[in-house]
Amino acid sequence: MRRDRVAYDRYKLRRKLREPTRCRDCGAVYRDGRWMWALRGGPAYKVRCPACQRIRDSRAAGYVSLSGQYFAGHREEILRRVLRCEQAESAEHPLERIIAITPQGGGELVTTTGVHLARRIAHALQHAYKGALESRYHKGEKILRVHWNR
Template sequence: MRRERGPYRYRRMQMLEGASDDAYRPGVKPRGAVHCTGCGAVFRKGRWIWAAAPAGAEKRRCPACLRIAEGSPAGYISMTGAFFSAHRDEVLGRVRHCEQREKTTHPLERIMAIDAAKGGVLVTTTSVHLARRIAHALESSFKGALSLSYNHQDNLLRVRWSRAAD
């Protein structure tokens, strides 16, 4: 028996639909160079980079600085468990290292805050990509239980990482 297949979308249509999900990243790229007044990043040749601001560059805030100013993170990483309590500095060092590595080539990928939460720590990020990268780095380095929950409508990723004592 042949099974009925539902409607499907072409891959390129899926890519187009997801292109403007983030309200902080406008669909239209600026024509000239833009210098962020918050962090100093420069938008040039279609992407944000760390560079000196060119003469005559338009001054405006980058999407990451807008997120930070409005307190609207794209990623939440919750870290809990007895292992986390015992190795807190080591785990947070791994989190910061992931951010530093990512931020060197992608200025919009940043940690917004590291706050104490009930039974652990909550890290907020400016992008879902950094949150996912940190989540997989924690799982790779320290093992434990990892769950990722992505909300497509709000372009939001919630990560829960936990590990019991050895």
Template sequence: MGHNYIPATRKEYTWESENPYYEGQKYPEPTVCPECGAVFKDGRWQWKEDIKEKLPDDVNEALCPACRRKKDHYPGGIVILKGKFLKEHKEEILNRIKNVVEDVSALRPLQRILWMEEKDDGTIEIATTSEHLARHIGEAINSAFKGNFEIKYNENEKFARVMWKRD
């Protein structure tokens, strides 16, 4: 599915996309997210520590798309982990998830975990900012620990539901 440029009235472009958090606009550079500290510079969001030059004192501020998703409680992906194996190896599995998220978000600051919740039955639900991160987490868990693994994508929507179970 392609995207079409639609000229906006200001010096920015918007995109036709089903994803309400995908912005084709160009923020004034540099723009800093007051919530997470990510910086929009050189046409993309990046971590402040990855920018070599000093930022000016009068930077623009705007919530990045990941922080907007978090504020709106609107995930781009959900990962569901269950089973007896999860209960027995929870710490090891959570460490694997932490490593995957750190690796991915180091390169792509907008891909993050929005929340992680353990249910009463031991099931763990992880909400992510993108379907890509949800898939990466599921694939990493399945690769390391095997089990029943499934990814379902919603048609016409940028959303993935990832399920992994091992008893």
């Protein structure tokens, strides 16, 4: 990919952090060049991780819109699957989290801190329930919009 076409992400770290660094909000630890969940405490530098900063700023990277008659009839079941996707993704990648699930015109809008979680949710719903799936990346920014309808 050419440099002038690289997506801009204002929440991506511009430099390596001192180690260990702990997020003051969620407790994730930056070690060996990546964010991870760590059980043990101990002294650490304090910052706010990119996911918590996105949550604080209400600036999602992923938008998953859920709608349709099937969704309306199976809303609770489908939202449980969405939450299980988040648990699985977040266990390995602390920066991938759901920001909010909000009602939207007869459906729901799931906002996420990262595009990977949004894509994982969309693929899980498509695999489990079929339906119509549309994905669109925003040009110039690292944002994914997905619409699932059934």
